[in-house]
Amino acid sequence: xxxxxxTPLAVSMLALVAACSQPDAGTNTxxxxxxxxxxxxxxxERLYAWFETLFEAxxxxxxxxxxxxxxxxxxxxxxxxxxxxxxxxxANQQRRIERLAYLHDTFDLDALDEDGRVSYRVFEYLQxxxxxxxxxxxxxxxxxxxxxxxxxxxxxxxxxxRVTNAAEAEAYISRLAGFAGVFDTLIERADARAEAGVMPPxxxxxxxxxxxxxxxxxxxxxxxxxxxxxxADFRAKVNALEIDQAAKDDLLAxxxxxxxxxxxPAYERLIAMxxxxxAMTDTRDxxxxxxxxxxxxQSQLAAFTTMPxxxxxxxxxxxxxxxxxxxxxxxxxxxxxxxxxxxxxxFEFMRSDEQFYYPNTDEGRQRYLEEVDVVFERVGEVxxxxxxTTPQAPMIVREVEAFRAAGSPTxxxxxxxxxxSRPGIYYANTSNMRNLPTYQMETxxxxxxxxxxxxxxxxxxxxxxxxxxxxxxYLSAFGEGWALYAESLGKEMGLFTDPYQDFGRxxxxxxxxxxxxxxxxxxxxxxxxxxxINYLLENTSFTxxxxxxxxxxxxxxxxQATSYKIGxxxxxxxxxxxxxxLGDAFDWGEFHDVVLTHGSLPLPVLTxxxxxxxxxxxxxxxx
Numbered sequence: 084x085x086x087x088x089x090t091p092l093a094v095s096m097l098a099l100v101a102a103c104s105q106p107d108a109g110t111n112t113x114x115x116x117x118x119x120x121x122x123x124x125x126x127x128e129r130l131y132a133w134f135e136t137l138f139e140a141x142x143x144x145x146x147x148x149x150x151x152x153x154x155x156x157x158x159x160x161x162x163x164x165x166x167x168x169x170x171x172x173x174a175n176q177q178r179r180i181e182r183l184a185y186l187h188d189t190f191d192l193d194a195l196d197e198d199g200r201v202s203y204r205v206f207e208y209l210q211x212x213x214x215x216x217x218x219x220x221x222x223x224x225x226x227x228x229x230x231x232x233x234x235x236x237x238x239x240x241x242x243x244x245r246v247t248n249a250a251e252a253e254a255y256i257s258r259l260a261g262f263a264g265v266f267d268t269l270i271e272r273a274d275a276r277a278e279a280g281v282m283p284p285x286x287x288x289x290x291x292x293x294x295x296x297x298x299x300x301x302x303x304x305x306x307x308x309x310x311x312x313x314x315a316d317f318r319a320k321v322n323a324l325e326i327d328q329a330a331k332d333d334l335l336a337x338x339x340x341x342x343x344x345x346x347x348p349a350y351e352r353l354i355a356m357x358x359x360x361x362a363m364t365d366t367r368d369x370x371x372x373x374x375x376x377x378x379x380x381q382s383q384l385a386a387f388t389t390m391p392x393x394x395x396x397x398x399x400x401x402x403x404x405x406x407x408x409x410x411x412x413x414x415x416x417x418x419x420x421x422x423x424x425x426x427x428x429x430f431e432f433m434r435s436d437e438q439f440y441y442p443n444t445d446e447g448r449q450r451y452l453e454e455v456d457v458v459f460e461r462v463g464e465v466x467x468x469x470x471x472t473t474p475q476a477p478m479i480v481r482e483v484e485a486f487r488a489a490g491s492p493t494x495x496x497x498x499x500x501x502x503x504s505r506p507g508i509y510y511a512n513t514s515n516m517r518n519l520p521t522y523q524m525e526t527x528x529x530x531x532x533x534x535x536x537x538x539x540x541x542x543x544x545x546x547x548x549x550x551x552x553x554x555x556x557y558l559s560a561f562g563e564g565w566a567l568y569a570e571s572l573g574k575e576m577g578l579f580t581d582p583y584q585d586f587g588r589x590x591x592x593x594x595x596x597x598x599x600x601x602x603x604x605x606x607x608x609x610x611x612x613x614x615x616i617n618y619l620l621e622n623t624s625f626t627x628x629x630x631x632x633x634x635x636x637x638x639x640x641x642x643q644a645t646s647y648k649i650g651x652x653x654x655x656x657x658x659x660x661x662x663x664x665l666g667d668a669f670d671w672g673e674f675h676d677v678v679l680t681h682g683s684l685p686l687p688v689l690t691x692x693x694x695x696x697x698x699x700x701x702x703x704x705x706x
Contacts, residue, residue: 564650
């Protein structure tokens with residue numbers, strides 16, 4: 084979610100594109116595509132065999148990773164959680180150090196084919212970044228309202244732990260019992276960090292306590308006649324089994340007992356810790372307050388943007404420049420619809436006018452979901468004109484579950500299972516329909532679904548012949564940059580014909596530009612939560628509830644929010660560079676294949692790929 088420049092963005096991004104792996108500007112001769120040699124094929128095959136060995140070793144150590152891949156043969160592993168101990172983290176760090184050295188000592192980058200060179204560079208980047216980030220692991224919050232095992236573990240059981248036989252139901256019970264060990268390890272870690280001054284600010288704890296309590300609200304954790312989320316899920320999965328009723332009753336009875344004796348008490352210990360930390364913390368919001376806050380924040384920016392040289396001030400200034408540009412385009416929309424007043428007046432009109440909102444009722448929620456499906460049908464009609472390669476996995480639209488809605492964003496996407504057992508899922512947070520204005524419907528759909536995250540993530544999983552670590556990889560600058568690029572691509576594809584929907588597109592791009600300003604403001608310039616909220620309320624059209632929730636997200640997840648705009652600008656500038664250089668030879672489908680068919684990439688590696696593509700396809704000059 085970030086970039087690399089020192090001069091105004093429009094100039095510096097294109098300059099970097101031109102400078103990075105580009106042939107001499109004076110040459111204008113076409114280059115034939117590289118032909119793979121037997122030596123390159125053999126070296127790449129050797130590299131990929133090593134990657135496969137590493138992947139299988141890593142996945143064998145991750146019971147949750149095995150389940151996510153649909154591998155359920157090892158029932159002992161299927162009943163366990165991943166190891167969250169310090170010893171496991173230290174072992175992972177040592178493996179990264181050893182693997183990086185082995186990569187450099189054993190494989191010749193120049194002897195690989197193009198795919199092999201990309202894989203080498205990506206793997207190298209991951210080891211180097213992981214080694215650097217491990218040095219700052221003690222600066223991270225163990226639990227936040229955005230992420231953590233308090234909601235992640237039940238979500239995993241509900242969405243990824245399949246139960247197709249009694250043994251897999253037994254594994255579910257085993258995982259219910261395993262909450263205690265995971266939570267106790269992480270409580271100890273969070274207590275140690277709290278003593279060192281590494282805690283979320285005070286506002287986060289109301290969410291943490293509320294979201295955690297929601298998991299154990301309902302039977303069998305209280306006297307309610309309504310099942311808790313875990314019991315409702317376990318009951319439904321067991322009842323669907325083709326086994327006799329006595330066996331079902333026994334599984335349910337033992338699952339309920341485990342929830343009461345293991346899962347519930349573990350959650351109560353966690354809530355007690357949150358209450359202790361809530362009394363210990365203060366209202367300082369930025370990473371600057373942490374023991375090594377400045378260096379930690381720079382490391383986060385480097386990791387999320389994949390561009391290590393960008394400073395917080397440079398990112399802040401880019402955001403301010405982009406906000407000015409987008410405000411100008413929004414004033415054009417105001418003229419188009421005949422609105423009289425200031426831009427802030429228009430923002431208030433878009434926030435408050437009832438024509439843009441469905442009622443906060445079951446009927447309003449259902450209508451919204453149905454119309455999102457229509458948006459996807461419409462974009463599907465023009466996809467063949469812009470994409471040569473599209474994913475095979477289907478995608479469905481679903482509401483965010485009630486127990487995690489409070490801390491969830493307006494919309495998000497979950498990848499499909501690689502074994503085809505689960506589709507891609509576009510989630511809409513319908514808990515408050517005032518946060519889902521209809522004028523943002525199109526741009527949200529393009530970002531989270533098609534051609535945004537679904538195309539990028541599902542297609543990456545389907546890239547047969549590439550190493551599994553690449554097919555599983557997600558780099559925020561690339562993934563979120565692509566999704567934001569997909570929003571603006573909707574305009575190129577002839578969509579956004581309604582001016583209010585086009586305003587929604589600009590509103591979301593403005594939002595991502597505002598993130599550059601606010602994220603750096605909070606974590607480097609010592610803005611308060613209230614400073615950030617007021618800035619976004621004044622400069623964007625989003626509601627106070629949305630702004631507040633998003634600012635609170637940026638506070639506990641330093642740097643992540645910058646990746647969207649940085650990644651989008653790099654992809655867009657690479658696209659513009661390719662169009663300018665290739666002229667009539669530019670092909671949308673070919674360009675998108677270059678971007679999408681190598682998986683998630685660090686932005687410098689993507690830049691090199693596009694430059695190579697342009698060099699190989701540049702028209703010959705006429706003498």
